[in-house]
Amino acid sequence: MPNVAAVRLTYNPRVLWFDPNGVEFSAGDALIVKTERGLEYGVADENLKEVSEDAIAKLKSPLKPVMRKATSEDSAKWANLQAQAEEALPVFKEMVEQYKLDMHPVTVEFLFDGDKAIFYFEADERIDFRELVRALAAKFHVRIDMRQIGVRDEARIVGGFGHCGQELCCARLGGQFNPVSIRMAKDQDLSLNPQKISGLCGRLMCCLRYESDTYKEFKCHCPKQGSMVKVPGGEAKVVEINVPRETVTLQVEDKRVRVPVAEMGVDKKSGKPNSVSADVLEAAINAANPNMQVAEIVDRSIFTGTDKLAEAPVARHNESSRKSRKAEADEEQGRSSRRRRRSRGASSQATVEEKRDSQRKQRSRGETAGGEDQQKQGQGRVKRRSSQTAQGSKRRDGQASQNVQPKRSSDKPQQQKNRGAAQKQDKPKQQRRPGQRSSGLSQTKAQGSQQTQASETSTHRRPRRRTHKAQGGESQNREQ
Numbered sequence: 153m154p155n156v157a158a159v160r161l162t163y164n165p166r167v168l169w170f171d172p173n174g175v176e177f178s179a180g181d182a183l184i185v186k187t188e189r190g191l192e193y194g195v196a197d198e199n200l201k202e203v204s205e206d207a208i209a210k211l212k213s214p215l216k217p218v219m220r221k222a223t224s225e226d227s228a229k230w231a232n233l234q235a236q237a238e239e240a241l242p243v244f245k246e247m248v249e250q251y252k253l254d255m256h257p258v259t260v261e262f263l264f265d266g267d268k269a270i271f272y273f274e275a276d277e278r279i280d281f282r283e284l285v286r287a288l289a290a291k292f293h294v295r296i297d298m299r300q301i302g303v304r305d306e307a308r309i310v311g312g313f314g315h316c317g318q319e320l321c322c323a324r325l326g327g328q329f330n331p332v333s334i335r336m337a338k339d340q341d342l343s344l345n346p347q348k349i350s351g352l353c354g355r356l357m358c359c360l361r362y363e364s365d366t367y368k369e370f371k372c373h374c375p376k377q378g379s380m381v382k383v384p385g386g387e388a389k390v391v392e393i394n395v396p397r398e399t400v401t402l403q404v405e406d407k408r409v410r411v412p413v414a415e416m417g418v419d420k421k422s423g424k425p426n427s428v429s430a431d432v433l434e435a436a437i438n439a440a441n442p443n444m445q446v447a448e449i450v451d452r453s454i455f456t457g458t459d460k461l462a463e464a465p466v467a468r469h470n471e472s473s474r475k476s477r478k479a480e481a482d483e484e485q486g487r488s489s490r491r492r493r494r495s496r497g498a499s500s501q502a503t504v505e506e507k508r509d510s511q512r513k514q515r516s517r518g519e520t521a522g523g524e525d526q527q528k529q530g531q532g533r534v535k536r537r538s539s540q541t542a543q544g545s546k547r548r549d550g551q552a553s554q555n556v557q558p559k560r561s562s563d564k565p566q567q568q569k570n571r572g573a574a575q576k577q578d579k580p581k582q583q584r585r586p587g588q589r590s591s592g593l594s595q596t597k598a599q600g601s602q603q604t605q606a607s608e609t610s611t612h613r614r615p616r617r618r619t620h621k622a623q624g625g626e627s628q629n630r631e632q
Contacts, residue, residue, distance in 0.1 A: 153202045157218050159185055159194040163261050163272070165308050165326040167197045169208075173217040182222035182230075184264065191264040193222065193230045226264075233262040237269075243291060244271055251284050258306050268295045274306045304329055307353040314351060314359075321358045332356040336364040339371070340395070370395050374413045375424055381416070382427040402428070409436045 156169040157177070170185050177183060179198045184191055208215070222230075240260040248257055255275040262269050269292060281298055288296045301309075308322040318324070337349050337360055351357045371393070380387045381402060391408065392401035399410050415432045416425035428436075 153204060154208060155200045156203050156208075156215065157183070158197040158201055159183055159218070160197045160326075161185075161187075161192055161194045163259070163270075163309060165305075165322065166328065167326060168194075169201075169203075169211070169215055171215040171217045172200060173219075175218045175221055177218075177221055182227060184219045184222050184226060186216050186219055188216075189263060189270075190268065191219065193226070193264050229266075230264065233264070233266065237262050240269065240292065244288070247284055247287055247291075248273075251281075251287075253279055253281060253284065255279055255281070255300075256306075258301065259309055262294075266294070268297060270297045270299055272299050272301055272306075272309065274301055274303060303353040304355060307351065312352050314357070315348070316359075320352065329358070330361055332358060332361050336360045339364060339367045341393075367395050370398065370413075373424065374398075374400060375416075375426060379426075381425075383433055384428075384430040388428070404433070404437075407437070409433065410439075411436045 155172055157172045157175075158167045159170050160167050170183075175183070177196050177199075179196055181196045183194050183196055185194050186192075237260040240262075241257065244257045244260060248255055254277070255273045258272040258274055260269060260271055269288075271288065279300075285296050285298060304322060307320060311323045312320050314320050322329070332355070334344070334356070337344060337356070340360070340363060342349060342360075349356055349360065374393060375381055375390050377390055377393050379390050381390060381400075383402070383404060388402040388404045388409075390400050391403050394400070394410075398413050400413055400416075402409050402411055411428055411432060413425055415428075417427035417429065418424065419426045
């Protein structure tokens with residue numbers, strides 16, 4: 153039978169077979185092998201292995217040779233290439249962000265020849281990365297190979313620990329991925345919560361497939377859950393099935409009894425167990441009752457016969473601790489009362505200060521309003537005086553125009569006019585009161601009193617109707 157060398161490569165999950173080519177090695181030795189990509193660095197998974205010729209014939213390609221056993225120089229070169237790969241990964245991520253490509257960089261691998269680098273990335277769709285390949289080639293000066301992988305391959309390369317606490321099955325066991333369905337979880341009576349049946353990759357756990365065939369086979373040879381089974385004195389219902397222990401739980405009257413499937417009677421037609429004998433049922437009941445059978449798990453030779461059970465725990469109170477706790481509580485209560493007083497005093501001071509501020513603001517507003525009123529009154533007085541002087545000038549102009557008139561043939565009107573002027577001159581001149589307009593007209597006492605009352609009540613004056621006696625006299629003379 154031919155011998156093969158089982159070698160595990162760094163980024164290949166499966167163990168590959170190679171032709172030993174006369175090289176002697178043992179499990180765990182580093183080997184330099186030749187693959188389709190070139191020279192690669194690998195580790196022997198086991199010693200020389202004998203396989204049949206039929207197994208070699210089923211391979212898709214002929215066996216590649218093992219070149220040599222790795223030397224110290226080869227190991228140092230491989231360590232240097234690994235360091236270059238770690239430094240290249242951040243650069244790979246930066247360039248992906250720079251070109252805004254929808255991909256997730258996973259890792260970088262430099263082949264042992266040193267003239268080729270493989271960049272692994274994960275993406276949902278096909279991506280045009282031609283510009284990215286040119287940039288990477290200009291940066292690293294090697295041939296660039298872009299390799300798109302799935303989320304399961306990413307988890308296998310990166311590695312990690314699963315829900316069970318062990319290393320991921322895909323990284324530890326390797327092998328080819330097989331499809332996993334939700335039906336496998338249902339057959340194993342597992343919870344269908346995605347968080348419990350999904351792995352780190354976000355897909356269903358690979359281990360669901362490992363025991364799927366075992367569950368299927370056992371359920372084909374045991375009664376279904378909810379079915380009835382014959383027992384001495386009647387029937388019992390199957391309420392639970394335990395596949396790892398290969399037992400079923402029966403509801404017998406008001407008890408639950410666990411019976412091994414191998415000890416049940418089998419129906420000839422269906423080929424499934426459907427009955428339990430009296431001996432098997434009695435043994436199952438005795439095993440379920442702890443009072444009937446005592447397990448010898450403790451060496452009784454260590455007991456003297458006068459041993460007693462431990463006393464029940466009793467709470468013991470210390471008087472000093474009670475006093476200290478009470479003193480602490482009183483002190484805390486005093487602190488809280490002092491804080492309340494301080495807060496009340498601070499609040500009262502704040503209210504007093506607010507009242508003072510409001511009073512000051514009101515006073516300042518009153519002073520500004522009073523000043524504005526005084527300014528308005530002064531402006532009104534100035535306007536009234538200017539209007540009085542203008543009216544006086546108009547009146548004098550009117551009198552001058554009246555005095556300069558053409559002589560008439562009749563002397564009576566002229567004499568009456570002269571008499572009226574003389575009477576006016578003889579009359580004493582009335583003194584003006586402050587705020588009175590200089591109209592030059594004779595006013596009655598009633599009108600003067602009304603004017604003073606109006607001036608006292610309001611600063612604005614109502615316009616008065618003016619009548620000139622001179623004009624009235626002229627109109628009378630014309631009528632005569």
